[in-house]
Amino acid sequence: MSATIHRIGARPEPSLEPMIKMVAADMNxxxxxxxxxxxxxxxxxxxxAGHLIAGxxxxxxxxLTLASAKLLDYSGNRHHKLAAVVEFIHTATLLHDDVVDxxxxxxxxxxxxxxxxxxxSVLVGDFLFSRSFELMVEDGSLKVLKxxxxASAVIAEGExxxxxxxxxxxxxxxxxxxxxxAKTAALFAAACRIAAVVAERSETEEMALDAYGxxxxxAFQLIDDAIDYASDAATMGKDAGDDFREGKMTLPVILAYARSEGEDRHFWREAIAGRKITDADFAHAIELVRSTRALDDTLARARHFGQRxxxxxxxxPAGDARDAMVQAVEFAVARAY
Incomplete structure (x- = not known):
């Protein structure tokens, strides 16, 4: 592999727009x-299904499937159905996740x-999973199907x-x-990797796209978990503090708890047990996550994986497609700043 092609954070205002524009016709x-x-x-x-898909x-x-195909100069059309498969798998898992949470x-x-x-919600999620497998079979590639x-099985294991x-x-x-x-990165990896399969590229290129995704x-999930302790509902599109109230052990909490002692450690025990869930409790949790540098270190880890x-x-090769994919990573990480 070549040397680092770009340092994360070097671009002042990264955007997803180059990728959106690049794949617009394919996305239609x-x-x-x-x-x-x-x-x-x-x-x-x-x-x-339309309620969530149009959400x-x-x-x-x-x-990412479409951008990876552009990166490889793929000129066929198999990736359109396969990108739809990726979206159906994702939507099905969201439907199931919202029920569980x-x-x-x-x-x-x-x-x-x-x-x-x-x-x-559960049954329509099942319908979308079934549709995704129909589309995979229509593609005809056993490797893509595998x-x-x-990825679908790994996502379920992660959940x-x-x-x-x-x-x-x-x-x-x-x-x-x-x-x-498992629950987030497996689908990102598969979405990118299948482009190399349909483009009939080498195992090396296939696994490079897998590693990218x-x-x-x-990095994307780490930022999501950090934002829960760094933002509000208007920014997030969900209620700030959802993870906290649901007792989810995300990295900011894992690090903050490990670095706490005395009353602060007792607070985390009570909070994660579900006995401290008020807005004031959440505000105190944010304070602890910040004061222990757990939030900073979660963001640092996100930048590390983004750089990878x-x-x-x-x-x-350098070009518009590669630059758009680099910017997509920078944008994903910059959401928390």
Whole structure:
């Protein structure tokens, strides 16, 4: 692999716009596939699925499939259906996640489970998973099927792993990174890697794109977890403090608890046990996360993984596609600043 191609943070105002513009025409075709394949004779299915799919997200994961294809100068059209697969897998997991977490808001809108109820959300999530596998089979590549189906299984494992670690003060940073590597980064990695498969590129290029996506996914989740202790609902599109009130052991909490003693350590025990969940308690948690530098160190780790993602692109030729993918990493990390 070549030397570092760009230092993260060197660009003053990174933007996702170069990637959005680069893949705009392809994304229109992906959206057509999504709209077509989420249809059903059962009206509730497209209604509920459409609520989340049209919910204002940036479609980061399918964009990564399209951007990776651009990076490789792929001139076919298989990546359109596969990018739709990636979005369906992501949407299905969001529907299931909101039921598990009991979430009220996503991207500033009421969640599907609040509007239609938990059973409908779970079942429509299952429908979208099924549609994604139909599209994979239509593509006809056993390798693509293996990569995406494995990612689906790993995501589910990560979610179960996280579920069993809620309110567990003994959760280590290592296990936490395993959890987010599975529940978030696995789909980022697969989304990028499949572009190399359809473009019939080498194993080296395939695994470089996998590394790019995986490290970007970890950085992305670390920033999400940091923002919960650094922002408000208007910025986040969800209620600030959701993770805190749900007793989720994210990295800011793991580090803050490890660095606390006496009354502060007692506070974390009470809070994670669910006995301190008021706004004042959350404000105190933010204060502790900041004073122990747990927030700063979480952001530093995000920058580390972001740099690893950027470095993974070093084997590819310089150009607009590579620069857009580098900026996407910088943008993901800069969200917390």
């Amino acid at each position: 075709l992906v959206n057509s596939v999504i709209l077509d394949r989420m249809q059903s004779d059962v009206p509730l299915i497209p209604e509920l 204002g997200g940036k479609r980061m994961r399918p964009m 009991g979430s009220d808001l996503r991207r500033g809108k009421r969640t599907a489970n609040i509007i239609w109820g938990n059973p409908a 990569i995406l189906s494995n 179960v792993n996280q579920l069993t670690s809620v309110r567990r003060l003994d959760l280590t940073e290592e296990r936490y990174l395993d959890i987010i590597g 995986r490290n970007l996914g970890i 993602a950027i470095d993974a692109l070093g084997i590819f």
